Amino acid sequence: MALERTLILIKPDAVQRRLAGTILSRFENKGLKIVGLKLMQVTKELSAEHYAEHVEKPFYPLLEEFITSGPVIAIAAEGPEAISVVRSMMGSTNGRESAPGTIRGDFGVSRQMNLVHGSDGPEAAAREIPIYFKPEELVDYESSLSAWVCADDEK
Template identity: 45%
Template sequence: MVVERTFVMIKPDGVKRGLIGEIISRFEKRGLKIVALKMVKMDVKTAEVLYEEHKGKGFFNDLINYITSGPVVCMVIEGEDVVQVIRRMIGNTDPKEAPPGTIRGDLALSKSENVIHASDSPEKAKREISIFFDSSNL
């Protein structure tokens, strides 16, 4: 059994719509462990670091404006093959393509307001965790 950690963030639309408990409950019911959690109002500099892979793409500025528009909930979640498990749980970026039963399939309103972000690899998880949490938080 390989226990991993990953980074998950409930985006401003999920916070605004009161979906924090619903989303956290899904992870806990799946047997995953939340090892760190905090709500933050992300500044532009932090958002640009988080989404640096998208810099130069047409949607980058809209993404930064959106992610800094309200509070987000950042989490470190632990479990067996947790990156892969959570990616399956959240579903496709576009909720029209996300199957029912996934977080985005059930809760997201649009491709741009899709409720949740989750690391897509163990390497990105380590990087993204380090943006919001230091070792004393874990």
């Protein structure tokens, strides 16, 4: 299994609804290691960089308006197959269609106000993490719990 890093954004709707701690704890409880964490305001420039593939699409202005509407919490998380683990935990984009037990299924009813973002693949993670974190803001460390989260041959 591949040890991966992924970007997670706790979006403005989740921050405003005071769900940030609950959402962060789900990722920690799953066994993912937090290697970067910060509260920040997404600017229009940062939004355009992050969502570069969508800038010319008709829905982009609403996406930009939403992601810049309030603070986000940027997280770099690490773990075995972290990208697919996070994507599964988030649920479908539309909260009304997300399964109970997922973040969006438990807390969301909207397609646009969907609480969290997670990198959709290794290339996206490699591109997105440096948008939000300088190298010195990511911390490599050994967790004393790692031996109890995943067997050595799964890391």
